[in-house]
Each structure stands twice: as structure tokens, then as C-alpha cells.
Amino acid sequence: MSKLNVEQIRKDFPILQRQIEGKQLVYLDNAATSQKPRAVIDSLTGYYEGYNANIHRGIHTLAEEATDAYEAVRETVREFIDADHTHEIIFTRGTTEAINLVAYSWGNANILPGDEIVLTAMEHHSNLIPWQRLATERNAKLVFIPITEDGQLDMKEAQKLISDKTKIVAATQMSNVLGTINPIKELAKLAHEKGAVILVDGAQGVPHVKTSVRDLDVDFLVFSMHKMLGPTGVGVLYGKTELLEAMQPFQSGGHMISSVWRDKATWSELPWKFEAGTSNIADVIASGKAIEYLTALGMDNVRAHEIEITEYALNKLNELGDISIFGPKDATLRGGVVSFNVDAIHAHDIGQICADAAIAIRAGHHCCQPLMRDLNVMGTARASFYIYNTKEEVDLLFEALKEADKVLGHVACR
Template structure:
């Protein structure tokens, strides 16, 4: 296995002081940092190969196109898609889910159909379905969560029925840190002739994803949460659905022929990729995949679970700390949402920042979940493979110091 302690050296941003304290970056669920290897890919493209793809026959254009499509193949292998035609480059998870609501949803969802999501979804996996339901006269149904933060599977079996057209769920919750049983739910969805859509933003960077084994019909994720650049993501879709869907964006690049009053589209995957794409981002996403593959995604998953095994019990032992989601370390990923009694999450995050510890505070783009948990907001620490047990100790120390600070009324 890789020496994970040495991997920090690949991330220049981590070696800085914040408020005169060494930075401990624990906001990885929001975005991850980028290793030098990925930054070098970006720089090399712009310094050596910068040209538009698919349109030119000159050397730079051919090199850019080759690298761009090579990244598509890297994505295909990384998630085990059946073919590169099933891999669409997007701006990120949000774009992919919106494309599905507009393209698949508008074409195949009808009045009276039901769309099933859960209370733990990110806004990106709620609002597009709200809008689709409004447009089509469909019904949006929410799956409940157990006290331990898991989907209530007894309810899942009751809610998904012959009226269900779409089931769209997070693979991993960005708040509760729970892994949902997508494969089992996909079987239930397919038994009722519904499609299974998966928000993979929080799973793809941290664990092995096999879209064919999951039997997901669509799977969306973002590059910036897996050491890649911002503004690039992927939507995987089974060919049989993508072939039947119309593009959402129109213009250059995605066309075959344009006549005065009608047009025809390119074949998959390019019919969905209108305009000049994020070429550098896509190529650098391929670089990020190379980097993760070199470490080994299974190794990353194992190491992060070791961090959770280390830090979660320490958090649980701090009096006045409430942790949301599974309390069992075996069921919890490196996303840990928590609150301290009597301290607003924003004040907590500000206090931790004064200790150099970067965590997120707020509703985490999951307001329905906050209402479900009956809290206005939470703090959230989220770990990645470049974090260490020393980082976890700094978090615990900063939380205990903050707790004492507010307890003594020093505000």
C-alpha cells in the first residue's frame, strides 16, 4: 500500500499557515485539493496543446482531441462503463442531474407518475425533480431515514411501485456519511419499470464504483471532488436511454447537419456536448484518475476508514457533541456532521478556523435534511486520503478548546 503520509507532499496548498496555525483542511466534501501532478497536466495542455477539439486537422488540434478522448476512456474504465459512448462530459454533478430532468424527464415522465428521492439529498438532486414534477404533473415522494441515518428499506419497498418512473438517490450522503444500498434499490426500481439515477459526487472519489454492477441507469459525479479541476464532471448513462434522449444544449460541436429549418445531431456521446467543452478540465480529470489509480481506489477507501475508526470515537467521547448519521464506524464514511450544544455551527466553524482547521458550516445544500433532523445547520468535517491522524487530533483539540471557550463565556 502507498505511504499515505508522503502523499501530502503532492499538495502544495496544504503547506501554509491560516491564522498563524498550520492548515488542517477538512472540507473535502465541498472540494478536494489538487496534486502537483494534476496541476502539471493543466499547465502542459495550455502551454503545449491548447486548441479546440474535433474541429481541426492541424497538429495542436489533433493532440488536444486525442488527449480529450483519452480522458473519456479513462473515465469509462474508472467507473466500468460499457463503452465510451456512455460517458458524457458535463460541468459537474448538478449539470448531469439537470440534463436528466430536462431530457429524460421531459420525454418519458407523464402526468400521474411518481419520482422517488430521499430526505438526505443534495439540492442538486431535489430541485430538478421538483421542477420536472411541476412541469409534468408528476408526484415527488420522499424516502424516510432511520434514527441511525440509513434509508428505511421497509418504506423503500412500499414507496417504489408501478407508478414510479424515476428513483434518484445519493450513493453517499454529503451530510450523514452513509452509503446507500444502490444495487438493492436499483433492482427494486427495475422490477417496477423505473429508472435508477445515482448522485455519485460523494462516492466516486472515495470507493470503487462499478456502474454496471450497481445496475445504475444514470450516474453523475464531479471532477473537483476527486483531485480534478472545477467545472468538469461526468454523466454516465446506459446507451439505450441516451440514444432515445434529446440533447438539452444546442449549437456547435453537437450537430451533424444544420439546415435552414432543422438540424440533426452527432452520435453519442457528442450529441450532448454542445459548444467548446472544458477541454483542459477533461484532460486534467484524466490526470486525476491516473493519480488515484496509482494510489489505488481500494487503498484510499481502506485508509479513509482507518481515519474514521480513529476520529469518530474521539468525537463521540466529547460531552455535548451530537454526531449526525451512523454512530457505528463501519457504516460511516469520512463525512462527519456534528454540532456542539449551545454553539451555533457558524461560530464553531469560525473558532476552528482560528485554530487553522477548515470545516464547513451551514445546511450543506441539504435544507430538507436539516428540517428533517430539526436543526438549522451543522458543522461538517470531511476527510480525504491526504489527511492524517494528526489532522484528526488537531480537529479534536480545536473542538475541545472551542467548547471550553464558549462554556466560560469568553465571547
């Protein structure tokens, strides 16, 4: 049984009181972005009302307070993902920017013509396009680890595909479509055996599964705070010290320098070398509150709650008969992401009928067009759960899907 007190948790999230045309909001779009607890929202106003100042520059009280609060979050993040050093934590605008940073700064220095970049068939566009561009520029090759019928990574193929030619493996920790949790530790081992590095897209994984970069032995881990109770606009890049030290800056300008002359400059040390310009101070500080909130709940409890609700949802939705659910059948192999199609109904129609019942789900290609082609669908509907979701909400989703099936299902001519 879940150790989370969901009823109590729900009280911490003001938006969950929201009514839409007289109906209680049911928020099942957490893989897109999570809702924010009061502590995070208060942190934002607390900063702007109490100690708004630019960091690392001023000598006045506000600047010192803001700098301390900002840098303290680096330590909070370090501890959360079990990294060795705080200077290995770099704040970015989000997962996408963090991947672009690595593809640019690490990629340009390390990828040569003929090299191979190994991805998986289930990557989000954000962990595909930067590598596509790098491969094109460098005349390198993209290689994709395929998925098995039930949506898991084909590790036999992975063993063959990760080779001496591989320079980097970039894989998602958890699929935002299938929910599959990938065997990152094994992938890291395969990569390291061949002298390659591994980047893990933790955008879906880190918010839901206890993640230790030390245990997984990954070289880069990237994730976004807004999917784990934090504000939008903050991402994290974790990188091993020796890799980050060797990399050139991604963006340049203020704050990332050590000494500047008219014709040359030297870079600041880690992590500031990669944080050009004024940082997203307020949102980083609020991100710290989000991590504190999750830590207080306990990530093991978060995971247990999600397994419970996902298992319930898989069973309940299957009662519909007319439904195809993608990804692993076993809830312990997947996160709280359930993608499905009902009969031949277009995902947007399902989304609309759910919206009319004040249920927020996602419908479409989920920024995974190649995977949609593999699954031979135009898109899917997707419900995704978090700490505040209940089985009653799954029941409401089920009722809405029944309605959709009644109104729009059983189309004869297509």
C-alpha cells in the same frame, strides 16, 4: 491498517504546505471540494503551454493532440466506473448540470401526470430541485424514502414506496451530511422490478468508494471531478446507451450537430450529442490525471484509509461529551464525512473557531435544508476526510472543538 503512504501523498499536494497566520493548514472540507495534486496542476499548465487548441475541428497538430488527450479521458473514466462503452461517458460542467440534463432530456420525454419520482430524504439540493421543477411542470409526484434514526435509508419503506407508478428513482450514493453509504444495488433492483430507471448521485460516493456501474446496474451515474482531485468545472454523466440514444439534446448549438440546414438540423452521435459548444478541454484533460492518481493508489486502499480515519474521528470526537454526531455509528457503513454539533453552539461559531486554528471545516445546512429539518437542527459543522488526512489532524480538530465548547458552550437561557 491503511496501505496509503499518507506522508508521501501529502508531498504531492502543494497547498498542504500552506500556513495560515503561522499555523499549518488542516484541510477537512473535502466533501465540498478536494485539493489537487501536482500532476493535475501541471496538466493544466502543460495543456495551455503546449497544445492548447479547440477539439474535434482543426486539422493542425495542436488540435489533434488536444482532441486525442480529451477523448482519452473518456476511456479513463469508462474504465474507472466500469462502464461498457466510452460513448456512455458525457462530460458536463458538474454533477448539477448532469442531473439537470437527465431531468430535462429524459424527464420531459418520460414523466407524465400522476407519475412518481422517488428520491431520498437525504438528497443534496442538486438532486432535489431539478426533480421538483420537473414534477411541477408535469404534474407528477415526488416521493421520499425516509431515513432511520441512525441515518440509514429505510429500505422497508423503500420497498413500499417504489411502485408501479415510479418512473425514476434518484438517490445519492453517499450522503454529504450523514456520510451514509446507500444500498444502491438494492435500490436499482427495486426500481428495475417496477420498470423504473435509477439515477445515482455519485458526487460524494465515486471519489471515495470503488464504483462499478455494471455491478450496481444503474442507469445513470453522475459525479464531479473537483471532489476527486480534479479541477472545478468538470462533471460526468454516465448513461446506458439505449437511454441516451432515445434522449433529446439538453443544450444545442455548435459541436453537437451532424448536418445543419437553415431550418433544421440532425444531431451528432453519442456522446457528442450532449456536449454542445466548446468543451472544458483543459479541465477534462487534467481530470484524467486525477483519476490516474486515484487508480494508482487503488480505490480499495482509499476506502480503507477513510474507514480508519473516520473510525478514529468518531471515537475521538465522542470524547468531547457535549457533542452530537449524526449518521451511522459504524464507520464501515459510511464515508469520511462527519457532521456534528457541539452543545448548542451555532455551527458558524464552531467553523470560526476552527478557522482560527487554521482548520477548514464546513458549517451550515450543506445544501440539505429538508434534511436539516428532519434532524431538527439549523445546521451542522462537518469535517470530511480524504487520502491526505491524518489522525494528528483529527486531534487538532478535537482541540479546537474543546476550545469552542469552553468559550461558547453551556448557554443557560436557550
